[in-house]
Amino acid sequence: MKSLAWFPEPVPAWGSFSAQGLRGVLGRPRLHPLAILVRETAQNSWDARLSRKTVNFSIRGMELNSDQRAALSEKVFVERPSRGLKLAKPLAKKDLRVLVIRDTNTVGLGGPVRADNAKEGCANRWVRFLLDIGVADRVRIDGGTYGFGRSIAYNVSSFNTLLVYSRTQDELATAESRLIGSALGAPFSAGGKRYTGRHWWGRESRGAIEPVTGTQADKLATAVGFEPFSSDETGTAVMILDPVLRSADPEQAMQFIAESITWHLWPKMVPVKRRRPMTFSVSWNGRDIPVPDPGRLQPLPGFIRSLQLLREDAPEGVTPDGVEIVTIAAQRPKTTLGKLALSKFAYRTRQQSASHTDDDAGDAIPVQASPFTGQSHHVVLLRKPELVVSYMPGPSLPDGDLQWGGVFMAALEHNEAFSRAEPPTHDSWEPETVEDRTQRRIVNIALRQISSHVNQVYRPPATETSSSGKSVVRVANALAPLFSGISGQGGSSGSGGGSSGSPAGRRDRPRVHIESAKPLLHNDVRASEIRFKVTPSAKSSVTIVDITVDVAVGDRGVNEGKNRPVGAPVPSILEVEGPLTVTIHDADGCPLTSAAGERAITLVIDSTEETEWRVLSTAPNETAVAFTVEADPESRTASAEASL
Secondary structure: OOOOEEEEEEOOOOOOOOHHHHHOOOOOOOOOHHHHHHHHHHHHHHHOEOOOOOEEEEEEEEEOOHHHHHHHHHHHOOOOOOOOOOOHHHHOOOOOEEEEEEEEOEOOOOOOOOHHHOOOOOOOHHHHHHOOOOOOOOOOOOOOOOOOOOHHHHHHEOOOEEEEEEEEOOOOOOOEEEEEEEEEOOOEEEOOEEEEEEEEEEEEEOOEEEOEEHHHHHHHHHHHOOOOOOOOOOEEEEEEEOEOOOOOOHHHHHHHHHHHHHHHHHHHHOOEOOEOOEEEEEEEOOEEEOOOOOOOOOOHHHHHHHHHHHHOOOOOEEOOOOOEEEEEEEEOOEEEEEEEEEEEEEOOOOOOOOEEOOHHHOOOOOEEOOOOOOOOEEEEEEOOOOOOOEEEEOOOOOOOOEEEEEEEEEOHHHHHHHHHOOOOOOOOOOHHHOOOHHHHHHHHHHHHHHHHHHHHHHOOOOOOEOOOOOEEEEOOOOOOOOOOOOOEEOOOEEOOOOOOOOHHHHOOOOEEEEEEEEEEEEOOEEEEEEEEEEEOOOOOOEEEEEEEEEEEEOOEEOOOOOOOOOOOOOOOEEEEEOOOOOEEEEOOOOEEOOOOOOOEEEEEEEOOOOEEEEEEEEOOOOOOEEEEEEEEOOOOOEEEEEEO
């Protein structure tokens, strides 16, 4: 069996992307890398499905035996770079682990094996997956494109190296097996030449690299640990070498992967015309790791019914079993953006979610596979491929025995607009990133209407004054993802220490009046803004104003994090603006030169006149932000709260 040739990509005269740049295109996604790996590879498999076939998708983790390790070192990576990519140490591990992500009943990576032979308007799957990284080729494929999302496979490898084994027929007369090695290292120079850091191992042909094919590919694939494809199978298998599981217990990581499959891919487990679109399996060293059934994993059963009704194109209204179907539409131009299905259902005790602890981080908080904990109060956002984009939070029900859930399915005619609103990881809709104005408006309107409707249906009635004497104002789009062009107005004011029927009585104490509270973009980053007025007491020229920003929970904000969801990202203050120069203290009373980065501050306002203030805070993704503003001349408190 002949060993593979090594081909590093030279930097052309006109320049090129560096491999390091390609690894970084995912940015800092909010999801765990293993969850992103599940989502991205499953989408690639679904996009490559054979017509009227159930896609079989598996993730197999294992430690390679000595023969398999020898085949890697002596047949695949015989030639190695001297710099830019460190292969020797990981390949020498006696406990070298791999993850093999495999699909069948798919077309495999077909088409030309050279980028210069790619055909315009064709899928060109081999070229798009392995060569043209990041090319947004708008072929008619459900998920959009391979795009940059598959970079996660390289990122999960400790040395950013993959083996890709595929069996495809595509336009060929007979099915063909293909195998190639690929890596993304650091740029380097050798022999007076510069190289991008991209590497391939295969068969050198006409100054480029191509995969080994046929029997040689099958034999080498089997030797290094791939499960061979049968003669009548087509599909693709990607081996991630030395995956960064960051867990002393690899089985725990595989359990996290198995449950992540259910949370992010459950629509593909719900039968269509009595046939499941996809099947899933996970294993570690040959032992099966169960993938939870969405019909038994709480609270997903409540979402499944909504999806089934949307698939049936159920008419608007309320079904006999209590599911509300709502059309989400725009008026200018008049067009249907999608349909929303919502229902209440009983709260059932949830099983403990599989968790993943980063052992490399010491005291890191375990990350759960479940996107949320406790009661369901979310809308699952979907578009054409029916892969979960995200769980959009809404108001929680005050009755702990009830919860609600829903599914929004984007209209097929607007699939591209929603696709363009997705980041490389496809895990949110961010309309502000869409260049086309019409498409941006479509996504904005859809998100706004979804948020407005769930707030109208499920938000508990706001109380004018709480038992603590605090007035509360909430914004209509309080728990919606933050996006440009939407604002909320508040008119809440409060005063502490009892009530008085006369204006003079109210002037004995300071007052806080919230003028507005809204999400916005600050330097192209999501933020939350509150504007409020402080009216001082007639008896004091100095007003102490305490400002706190935190996560909003249910109908109220949280106080000092007592009810904050475990692991929830915490907002912090960005800046404070007002008409006066004031003294600022932190929560411990220590003076500050800037409020930036604080969660709680105190302003000492020396004025007998009413003053207007603006506070800007960060707005973590899918987190509702609560502001609390309290004014106190001595020991009595005036306060108001706003959440958005």
